[in-house]
Amino acid sequence: NSKHQTPRIPASEPFPGFGNFFCRIPFHNRSVRTDSTQWPECHTRPQRLRYPLCTGAQDSAVPGCLQRRFSKVSQLSKQKSPSPPSRREFLRLPTVCAKREHVKQFAKRAFVLLVLFPALIANASPRRSRRGDPRTFYDVTSYILDFRVDPGSHLLRGAVTVNARVVRSGIDSLVLDAGDSLQITGVREAVSGQSLKFKHASNRLSVALPHPAEAGDTLQVVLEYTRSIPEQFGLATTGIGVTKAPGGEPWVTxxxxxxxxxxxxxxxxxxxxxxxxxxxxxxxxxxxxxxxxVTNGRLVREVASEPGWKTNEWILHHPRLTYLVALYVGPYTVLKQPFGENGSDTLFYYVLRQDTAKAHREFFPRIPDELRQYQDWFGPFAFWDEKFALVQSPYAGMEHSTAVAVGPIFPHTLRPGEPNPLSWYEEYFNFMAVHEVAHEWWGNAVSARDWGEFWLHEGFATYAEALWVEHLYGPEILHEYMARLSFRIDSSRTVYQPRHKNAREAYHLNIYWKGAWVLHMLRYVMGDSQFFQALRAFNTDPRFRYGNATTADFQAVCERFYHGDLSWFFLQWIYRPGHPHFSVNWEVNGSDVKLAVHDTTFSPNQFRMPLDVILDTKAGEERHRLWVEPGLDTFELKAKAPVVTVRPVGLRWILDGPKTGTMTYFTDLDFIKGTFLDSLVFTNDRKLFVGG
Structure with missing residues (x-):
């Protein structure tokens, strides 16, 4: 049939590894004449893989969870030989796919590739993919930072002492990251004071070592530099900025x-x-x-260094990501609030002098309750030996550890004179405090091993918002909150962001909202008791607390409390895109109920989920849990009394599409604009759409 030809792969699409999977499958649209067609597209770009595309052969280099996945994929693909299918085999598609069987055959082929590649990429070690990166040749053991902030001249002077342990023999230079906006004025050995040659270009600093270093050697290098402090408006691209406080004083953050x-x-x-x-x-x-x-950690001492200047010294006892280091210089005053048994701990609030009364009203009644709940849900606060602190900031907020930035809420989304449509947030709880403080558990205490796992920070902190709303107002408001988040999800993107080199490239709004929905659904699958036990165990596990973790680590902890395999859940919700669209129909005949549940989504990603159904009978309420498999499922239920109504209440726990039609600006990210948020579209009528 000349009307339906398999399209050629565009020349602009190279084939890394096995190759891009790019296809257009014609199929008849039943709503129009039989000779007309429509062309859905699917497109994924698998990267070159370390692990072989095998059929489940035991390989000590492959994680156990992947070996199980290989076995399942092997059964689906029915490959007799362990060698991977050829590019020609994957792309040998029927020219006409009018028949449903042809579509099924294609879906099976697509399923093999779309399942296998994300699973492999997701569990690949980030260190393995960076063999040639000279920054992996050493591990930093500690930093000593000396900052002098001069707001009057808009200048930051600094000295950074880097203590590192060499992990690869024969290196002759120490390579660090240093933005081109830094002026490196000198580099020397910390002990001998010997000046060292260096090269600073393209945001890298390469320091020549006096002699080649061997594995196990320690390096101590002091870097001296200056940095001009731009206006605060450049904060999103410069890292540091200065503005004026309401009283006219300089305010550096x-x-x-x-x-x-x-x-x-x-x-x-x-x-x-x-x-x-x-x-x-x-x-x-x-x-x-x-x-x-103000900065991170525990205040060790304050000294008057010279006339007109003050110096204070702080220490962080536990490991941190470098972006969590922060400084604030401004007209601050400190408020203290006892916390814990007999006031054994102290909460610190660093606020502008004119805002002390507001801070008393905002923080003192709410933050202690928030901390108690977080410790109940997630485990003890990890940094009591340093401090807990909120610091007022001129921007919306950031999870700087032990110095959490909390600023005005939603100021950038409102037009002049326009009332805040979300003023109820500020009335009932400080949204930014709820989200950013949750990061002390998720992101600060337990950090992602690779930025592909970014959702371990943002998804967990976003679900903490929902848990807090549930704590204050009950389960109905929880589901309303989650329904609003569902509108923001881009179904074409995965939660896991593979192949990314840095935090910005891995950043996508799905790590917030779909990440939170993943936890919401996982809670539904596991049950409240097992779910919260798993959260606490994961966050307090000494392997992960103060260290790094992966989605696979979290899955393993959840499986321990679930007493079963959850690979199917994480595979379909974390490593693969999309969501189901369940259509539920039923027929009641006295005490007999026939239900049909059909996932109408056309996608290689097929979903398996439990679905709770309540039968309201003349004798009371009966709850049944049904397991919905891909495709069309039918169930026959027998009630103890005549059935009056049927309620598929489990749907509110399942992300099966947007739960609302439209909504106004909603979260802390709404004021952020930049090229990396290209999927965020604002319209003149204040509606927001995700996925352009």
Missing amino acids: TSCQLTGAHWWWPCKASFFHPEDKPDSIRIRLTFPDTLFG
């Missing part, structure tokens, strides 16, 4: 999650390498004595 700490202090930036968290950090902060300086 930092924030650099999506730019990297290396834009305001030289380091091995977690922006590229989150797996290397220094064991400890000491910070010495000098500032004008008319202002007050």
Whole structure:
């Protein structure tokens, strides 16, 4: 049939590894004449893989969860030979797919590739994919940071001492991240004081070592530099900025999650390498004595360094990602609130002097309850030996550890004179405090090993918002909250973001909203008791607390409490895109009920989920849990009394599409604009659409 020909692969689409899977499958649209066609597209780009495309052969280099997946895929693909299918075999598609059987055959082929590649990529070690990166030749053990902030001259002077342990023999240079906006004025050995040659270009700093270093050697290097402090409006791209407080005083702050700490202090930036968290950090902060300086960790001492200046020293005892390091210099005052049994702990609030009364009203009644709930849900706060602190900031907020930034809520989304449609947020709870404080557990105490696992930070903190709403207002408001989040999800993107090199490239709104929905559904599958036990165990596990973790680690913990395999759940919701669209129909005949559940989504990603159904009978309420498999499922239920109504209540726990039609600006990300948020579209009528 000349009307339906298999399209050629565009020449612009190279085939890395096995190759891009790019196809257009013609099939008849039943709503029009039989000779007309429509052309749905599917497109995924698998990267070159370390693991062989095998049929389940036991390989010690392949994680056990992947070996199970290989076995399942092998059964589906029915490959007799362990060798991978050829490119020709995958792309040999029927020219006419009018018959449903042809579509099924194609779906099976697509399923093999779309399941296997994300699973392999998801579990690949980030260190293995960075063999040639000289920043992997050493591990940072500690930093000593000395900052002098001069707001009057818009200048930051700094000295950074890097202590590192060499892990690869024969290296002759120490390569660090240093933004081109830094002016490196000198590099020397910390012990001998010997000056070292260096090269600073393209946001990298390469320091020549006096002699080649061997594995196990320790390096101590001091980097001296200056950095001009731009206006606060450039904060999103510069990492540091200065503005004026309401009283006219200078106000210097930092924030650099999506730019990297290396834009305001030289380091091995977690922006590229989150797996290397220094064991400890000491910070010495000098500032004008008319202002007050705050940073991370425990305050060790305050000294008057010279006339007109003050210096305070802080220490972080536990490992941190570098973007969590922050400084605040401004007209601050400190408020203290006892917490815990007999006031054994103290909560610190650093706020502008004119906002102390507001801070008392906002923080004192709510933050202690929030901390108690988080410790109940997630485990003890990890940094009591340093401090818990909220710091007022001129921007919306950031999870700077032990110095969490909390600023005004939603100011950038409102037009002049327009009332805030979400003022109820500020009335009932401080949204930014709820989200950013949750990061002390998710992102700060337990950090993603690779930025492909970014959802372990943002998805968990976003679901903490929903848990807090449920705590305050009950389960109905919880489901309303989750329904609003569902509208923001881009079904074409996965939660796991593979092949990304840095935090900005891995950043996508799905890590927030779909990540939160993944936890919501996991809670539904596991049950409340097992789910919250798993959260606590995961966060407090010594392998992960103060260290790094992966989705596979979280899955393993959940499986331990679930007492069963959850690979099917994580595979379909984390590593693969899309969502189901369940159509539920039933027929009642006295006490007999026939139900039909059909997933009408046309997607290679097929979903298996439990579905709770309540039968309201004349004798009371009966609850049944049904397991819905891909395709069309039918169930026959027998009630103890005549059935009056049927309620598929489980649908509210399942992401089966947007739960609302339209909505106004909703979360803390609404004010952020940039090229990396290209899927976020604002319209003149204040509606928001995701996925352009």
